[in-house]
Amino acid sequence: MSVNNNAMHALLERQEQEQKHLAAAAQMAWEKCREVGDQLLSPYNGEYENAPKDVKKMLSQLRQNYMEEWSSIGKLTNLMKERHEREREELVRKNLILEKLRQAKENNRNKSRDRER
Numbered sequence: 001m002s003v004n005n006n007a008m009h010a011l012l013e014r015q016e017q018e019q020k021h022l023a024a025a026a027q028m029a030w031e032k033c034r035e036v037g038d039q040l041l042s043p044y045n046g047e048y049e050n051a052p053k054d055v056k057k058m059l060s061q062l063r064q065n066y067m068e069e070w071s072s073i074g075k076l077t078n079l080m081k082e083r084h085e086r087e088r089e090e091l092v093r094k095n096l097i098l099e100k101l102r103q104a105k106e107n108n109r110n111k112s113r114d115r116e117r
Helices: 003-044 053-070 075-116
Strands: none
Touching (some): 003 053, 003 075, 053 075
16 A cells, blocks of 8 residues: 555545544434433423423423534534544645655656756
């Protein structure tokens, strides 16, 4: 595997780990959301249907906040996807620059050899 491929492979592995960490954090956030929901519903035998409108509204807002922040289409996921894409693009750009420099150096070496002949 070339250096360029190694760097991309390492980047992709790191990004995969970050995705797993985000998924674990999202699960923990969901568990906390459920705990708060259970606490809000406890005076009503844990039944959503028995809860008054204001409690239902709080539960709805709690779930909406979770979805906006943590879901697969939420803010955190989108920010991470955008950052990962920028990182990959930057690595490709760097690799292209390095390849152009290597090629220019090779061309200069070849020209020097031709002049020496």
